[in-house]
Amino acid sequence: MDFLWVLMVFGTILFLGLSLLAIWAVYFHLSNTDIPPKVSQPFKLRVLHCLLIMLFGLVAVLKKMRLSNGYDILRSVMDGIPPGKDPHLSITNLILDGLPVRMYQPRSPCDGRRRGILYFHGGIGLYGSVDAYERVCRHIAKNSNSLVASVEYRLAPTNPYPTQFLDCLKAAVHFLKNVEDFGVDPASVIICGDSSGGTLAAAVCQSLVSRPDLPKVRSQILIYPFLQGIDFNLPSYQRNGRMPLLSQRHVVEFGLQYLQKDLALTSKALKGFHMSKEKRLKYGKWLWPEKKPEELECEDDAPTWPEESADEVFEPTFSPLIAEDAVIRQLPEMYILTCTADVFMDDGCLYKKRLEDNGVKVTWYQLEDGFHGVVYFIDHCLFSFAGARLGLDSIVDYIKSL
Template identity: 25%
Template sequence: MSERRKQDVERVPLSSIAPDARDLIQAYRESGEISFQDVPLATARDNYLRGCEANGLPRADCAVVRDHEVPVPGATLRVREYRRDASGKPPAVLFMHGGGWVIGNLDTHDAICRTLARESGAAVYAVDYRLAPEHPFPTPLDDCAAALRWLVDHAASLDVDVSRLGLAGDSAGGNLAAVLANTQVLLPRACIVRAQVLFYPVTDLRGETASYQRIVTGFPLTANSMHWFRDHYLRPGTSLDDTRFPSLFSPLLSPLLAPRPSNASLFLLSCGLDPLADEGVAYAARAIAAGARVEHHHLPAHAHGIITSAGRIDTGRVMLIRAAAFLRETLLHNS
């Protein structure tokens, strides 16, 4: 969006932002509104790591935290396992971190995964997928699909119950989780996804919703940020298509366009002050229409990123605990 067009859009006043998030947004605005796309890529990655460390939850104790090596063509992935208890055969949750497919790693989301494992009772496996632009689409998705195959193939030695499987992620990680859940060809044979937990996911990469037009300034993630992430994730010339002429790849980029939506139980968090707000709401509505059990929390006065800032934004902590309860209810109590 041009600078002239940005000036035509009314900035969301601080008084309209939720009280528990207002100080962080005010500090961001007063510091010059330097976002991901405004600095070199290496700096954006380092800033994101520092921000998650400064604003995230404390790292909860888990009985098991260990890294596994998963071979994929041309590389070896790290998959980090979190368990509340060292014994038992818990359900498994594959977690994909956010960061626009470009930034973020296991460390930026370590506290989140620890909390999910402790509060849900499931074994959580976080994927350190390769990042764009060094590894553009479909490599991050392929890495997550490979991690899921590894998890299912090694369920016996890992001592997890993959008949009670959940997929989870925030932002771009929510996109990867949703694509896996909605694309049968990417799932291991006879694999059934029981639960999706998606925090403000990217579900429509076309970026044509009203919330993209509304959130263009005043927040760390804006429409311009999303365009920057998308341009790094996709190779030049990649077609996003539309619903009239979907290509083979459209649902692999935009799970909202999946021809047959997953009927897995869905927990979805969307935030009103987020360019991704409308597509998150649309994804939840489509899941309801498909007959899935859906728990959708929409926070009209919060912005993108409250889960990675849950140490400073209490609503983020509450939503993360509620998501863990959803996993516990869905994967443990309804088995």
């Protein structure tokens, strides 16, 4: 009886605790979130966001109790329940130059060698894995009849920046050097990534232009990529600053965690205090092409961070948008997907303009009812979104056109 009494008390406390957490999550969501009318299935997105808020609340409690660092729980949740076997694909886990890689090989016949797609998953460099993006890679491999190699690069904060970029670059170099061993046409290699994986894909493609010893990359596919950490107040940041899953403030907070900076700097970064007048003048033609140089010249100096350096933000491996023209004009053609309800939409549009201005062919797809991270939810049962299939079908159509 004593055991049953303790169990009932524990169950009651747990129920009350989860109920309070749910009420707080709904209140927080309604107080801090705006969803534009164009976004499809908004109720489903609201429910998903409330569950995510509850998860972060639970993680915060466990961190306070020193029962978890939070990363392991969030990564496990993002990995989700693995899908069942797919008879149309041969899936193999390999180690390439010390890095785990999962390869998806279609079983359908192919005339000659296949296209090869190197995929870098999203997750802000802190989360994500090949398991988390299993459904995305399966969809691309099966529907485009291409080999997809998903790279398990190491995550921060255990492995600080730029480990993630160096891992992806190493995987790309190894893949390109041995491309024929995988049954892939050396002239048909594509580098792809979503969100922070899109950042990595863009940075890797930029680094490979100086490697004449390797086959030239056929194309880069960037899915709602983060491309600059200089201005967090571009119009799309302001318009979508209170969107679920990735708000304006979340971008800065996650970025600071990724770079292992103090989160107390968030408000300063949002105000642009990490960017001097000299930097505004240097990068203004790419970030604010509508402004004349004299307009930037007249802007007052913003106070800088006296306690920390923000030099990493101005490296092309972190902000590929600000790479020099000499690098940009050598890049392979690009497909870029942007979402209307995404803080990163302007990053993508500005990068598109930079490549086009330098004579690089660009295919742009704007997902009008999409939000950041939508592609991740392909085939996620109750939490699948129509935009995920629309976006991935557009990507597959582009791959098949190459």
